[in-house]
Amino acid sequence: KNEVEQSPQNLTAQEGEFITINCSYSVGISALHWLQQHPGGGIVSLFMLSSGKKKHGRLIATINIQEKHSSLHITASHPRDSAVYICAVTNYGGSQGNLIFGKGTKLSVKP
Amino acid sequence: AAGVIQSPRHLIKEKRETATLKCYPIPRHDTVYWYQQGPGQDPQFLISFYEKMQSDKGSIPDRFSAQQFSDYHSELNMSSLELGDSALYFCASSQGGTSVVTQYFGPGTRLTVL
Numbered sequence: 001k002n003e004v005e006q007s008p009q010n011l012t013a014q015e016g017e018f019i020t021i022n023c024s025y026s027v028g029i030s031a032l033h034w035l036q037q038h039p040g041g042g043i044v045s046l047f048m049l050s051s052g053k054k055k056h057g058r059l060i061a062t063i064n065i066q067e068k069h070s071s072l073h074i075t076a077s078h079p080r081d082s083a084v085y086i087c088a089v090t091n092y093g094g095s096q097g098n099l100i101f102g103k104g105t106k107l108s109v110k111p
Numbered sequence: 112a113a114g115v116i117q118s119p120r121h122l123i124k125e126k127r128e129t130a131t132l133k134c135y136p137i138p139r140h141d142t143v144y145w146y147q148q149g150p151g152q153d154p155q156f157l158i159s160f161y162e163k164m165q166s167d168k169g170s171i172p173d174r175f176s177a178q179q180f181s182d183y184h185s186e187l188n189m190s191s192l193e194l195g196d197s198a199l200y201f202c203a204s205s206q207g208g209t210s211v212v213t214q215y216f217g218p219g220t221r222l223t224v225l
Contacts (some may be wrong), residue, residue, distance in 0.1 A: 002136065020183075030211075033214070035216070041148075041199045041218070041219045042216070042218045042219060043154075043201060043216040043219070044216065045213055045214060045215060045216060048212070048213045086153065086154075089153075097143075098148075098156050098159070098167050098169060099154075099156055099193075099214070100118075100156075101153040101154050102153065102155060103153045
């Protein structure tokens with residue numbers, strides 16, 4: 001079983017829809033990261049969370065430490081949001097920076 | 112704002128050759144991480160450096176070595192290349208001192224081994 005599980009694996013949405021991507025993890029963590037990877041490979045860090053909720057533009061990330069679960073929400077989705085969204089965690093007590101990655105959710109937003 | 116720079120962006124090598132990938136962190140960042148992402152795979156952590164010392168080691172093959180220099184840039188040296196080394200190699204940087212930091216990723220170097 002992977003230490004970081006994401007769902008769904010693939011997601012197709014119409015422009016304007018509200019999107020939720022889920023991440024569950026089975027290890028103790030010191031932080032959870034949401035990353036965005038566009039075709040061609042570049043990775044962008046969207047959020048780093050250790051508790052609560054963060055918002056940046058149309059993106060919202062939440063984390064429930066007790067339930068070991070995080071969600072990434074995209075409001076008013078747009079075709080330019082099409083990308084792979086990756087959840088990654090920093091293992092609690094682990095050495096600095098050793099991110100454990102989920103397998104990603106491939107999002108496609110249709111106009 | 113300055114970002115993480117990786118060079119080269121693309122590299123093609125033959126089996127058994129060597130390759131050197133370079134990573135230039137964001138100014139004032141003292142920590143560098145290397146990740147490998149095979150085709151259709153999630154990224155895997157290879158190795159990290161903090162203040163020019165190795166801070167953590169992941170699934171880095173013995174054929175690979177890396178170091179961080181006095182100007183904080185890092186180089187990943189890969190020898191006796193194998194077909195399975197074909198991957199996207201990401202470097203990330205951060206300001207160190209804690210594990211709860213945001214890592215900033217470079218654009219990656221796509222290595223193809225023929």
